[in-house]
Amino acid sequence: MRIAEKPWWQYRWYLRPFFWNQRRKYGQVLKSALLWGRSPRVFLGVAWLYGALERKGSPLEPALRSLLSLRVAQLNACRFCVDINSALLDSRAGSKSRSEALERWRDSSVFSERERAALGYAELMCRGEFPLGEELTRRLHGCFDDDAIVELTALIAFQILSSRFNSALEVPSQGFSR
Template sequence: MPTKQRPYAFWGLPALAFALHGWQREYPWVLRPFFWNQKRKYGAILRPGLLWARVPRLFSAVAVLYGVLDRKSSPLSPVLRSLVTVRVSQINWCRFCIDINSATLAKRSGSMEKVEELAQWKESDLFNEKEKVVLEYTEAVTYSDQQVTDELIERLKVFFNEDSIVELTGLIAFQNLSSKFNSALDVPPHVFCKLPHDNSGNKQA
């Protein structure tokens, strides 16, 4: 009887059976390019991708949405997008998201300063007025005990048109989806970014 060919051999990856939380799963071949690209970019296949990929159609939808929100032609600057993703991740206690998004923010901003000050952005001089109103809006959308006011929307309109506000809201909503998904399934940090202390900035119960 011929030996069964191991999937992914061409891509230099192990067989498509990964154990996460004791769950075993074989992944369809159509996901090979994504996993290969992750391994090339990060040196490993990331656990959130493996979890989303258990439902390939859901995985594809999430990947497309993320690609649109983080595209180069976005009306939101790369640093602004990263400020949003890190702050939402902090609020939702997503260790993996804080890790990977903090590393991205540090790369985009050129230092760790904004990463380290983000939880205390209201008192920090590192953030300009545009960044502060975006962070205020991010918190108003994310915290369940806050509401978005007309006054806050008017302050956003000083810096953004209506289409850009819709896109900003979509980014905040997506990061809430992503961080809550990873937090619920206890996805650990990958150690992309070594943070010197707990800077979650969450409200105390």
């Protein structure tokens, strides 16, 4: 990592419950969280946005959210994000078939039309290719309502931010996907 680690107990007291929860959930504190935690207000904003996007009432099902997060991580060469999102996708999808086929999603029969539309959109957003073409716009509206498209856009944008942050600071994988 480009930034030296500091022990979790040297962080602000109100961030420590987040780290405790990560240790409980993942068996370790996430190195990415320790970096975000160096700026406590930014950490809280990122944590709040992540929680809003991962809520139970999201119009995007959990496996789709993980699929998109993993694809954005792959495109941004984020080792940490690929690691944790592969494990999360495999858990949510019930198998490794989606994570293993994701880099060649256009040629794979594993993905639904809804997933393909979302993956195409994620790739365009990662490359910054705007405006969208008519075909992709039509495909998105055929699979998602307007509220879901807004949420889809927010999820992809958040993952772009997160994966570029982690890539720039060379956050390593932590062994979640094996």
